[in-house]
Amino acid sequence: MQVLLTSQQLSDTVRQLADQLIKSHTDLNDVVFVGIQQGGVVVGNDIVSNIRQISTAQKIQYGQLDITFYRDDIRKEILAPDTMNIPFAIENKTVVLIDDVLFTGRTIKAALDVLLDYGRPAKVELCVLIDRKEHRQFPIQADYVGATVETRKTDKVKLINNEVVLIDN
Amino acid sequence: MQLSTRHLLGIKNLTQEDISLILSTAEQFKEVLQRPVKKVPSLRDVTIVNLFYENSTRTRFSFELAEKRLSADTINFAASSSSAAKGETLLDTVNNILSMKVDMVVMRHSASGAPHFLSQHIPAAIINAGDGINEHPTQALLDAFSIKEKTGSLEGRKVAIIGDIMHSRVAQSNIYLLNKMGAKVTVCGPPTLIPKYISEALGVTVNYNLKEALEWCDVANVLRIQLERQNQVLFSSLREYSLAYGINRQLLDSLHKEIVIMHPGPINRGVELDSDVADSKQSIILQQVENGVAVRMAVLYLLANRNN
DSSP states (O other): OEEEEOHHHHHHHHHHHHHHHHHHOSOGGGEEEEEETTHHHHHHHHHHHHHHHHOOOSOOEEEEEOOGGGOTTTTTOOOOOOOOBOOSOOTTSEEEEEEEEESSSHHHHHHHHHHHTTOOOSEEEEEEEEEOGGGOSSSOOOSEEEEEOOOOTTOEEEEETTEEEEEOO | OOOSOSSBOOSTTOOHHHHHHHHHHHHHHHHHTTSSSOOOOTTTTOEEEEEESSOOSHHHHHHHHHHHHTTOEEEEEEGGGSGGGGTOOHHHHHHHHHTTTOOEEEEEESSTTHHHHHHTTOSSEEEEEEETTTBOHHHHHHHHHHHHHHHSOSTTOEEEEESOOTTOHHHHHHHHHHHHTTOEEEEESOGGGSOTTHHHHHOOEEEOOHHHHHHHOSEEEEOOOOGGGOSSOOSSOHHHHHHHHOBOHHHHHTSSSOOEEEOOSOOOBTTTBOHHHHTSTTBOHHHHHHHHHHHHHHHHHHHOOOOO
16 A cells, blocks of 8 residues: 555645636636545545635535446446435536546546536536546546546555555555 | 345345335435436336236336336336236246346235245346235335434334224335334224234234324324225224224324324325325325335335346
């Protein structure tokens, strides 16, 4: 097991992502943030609480999205779903999807499918803490990246105890 | 997390974990049903036959809607308008349907144990939508979901099941489920409609006095008097039944607390429930129907069989 981001580096990275997100949007009232279960929600909680501290916008809307019912490998294994909570309209908003690790791109594809069943956003952006760039299986890229890491396909990158670690198999 | 069973034949052979998994999954499906697009692609590759050897409106529609909301392909079979009327056996009918690449069977039959029999002979996943006087598991699951939603939990909850306990598969499934989940159950009705050894067999309390049962409970699940299942006269008239076991506004107002009223439908208005009770704020009868779709989606999703 190898530590990719220590807890200090993690909180610095989250802060930088929050800064970038604020600077890239002139009006945060037109933006909603959505964390993808489960890792993306952990990161999303941190990013959004940073944004709420730094930004002057009145109300930052934040929801949680679960892709269980939309997975493309549902034929292999049936999983119990996580909580889904998007208590606001996404119609004509800019939706910032937040995930912990961008790997094959399949999770994001499924998340886009879920999102479109909620409405038609003006724009969807992707913010990830870690990008495992060389393993993409779908044409999906992130707009905001905390750190890019080189990994082998069999490795696992996880957020454990406030650190980002690489577990090699 | 997976269910401990490949079929849903009854509540009797489910574990506490199975029930909790179905109920928590149903919560997520209930959320799906509030969205602008009330549909998920989970069962896109699954074909389901609804095999109804006995009449049903609510349960069949509820299953069919649940299947469609999961994107499954469905075919419907009603015994009266099929080859069963020409004398084809149950097993032959089902094998013929399965040879057309059907993955799951939702089945209602007037013979107790019909789905159990089928499960021993065919590879498809079977979901019991009511068999004779045995079980109606999805009804018990949606009742439990509705109780939990309305009152917060099942543990320690006092539930009175009122009416024709003898002929009721809803009562039997409810008793199994509530016992497994730590709720307390009292059955109430005329002695002729309550099996003699039910307390020993199923661990419930029996009370023949309606007012006492209502005074005791948090939730009253009122059953339909099933005239079609009675070969002998077990009470003298509907009017007499209604006088002793019908729930009206006056009776509810005389209690010392507000209880929740449930009914699996269809209601015999003026017999087991008066209209001003059935349509009151205390009644969650229509929520039960709404929750039925989410609960059945959960069951179908968790049992989805893709072996064919």
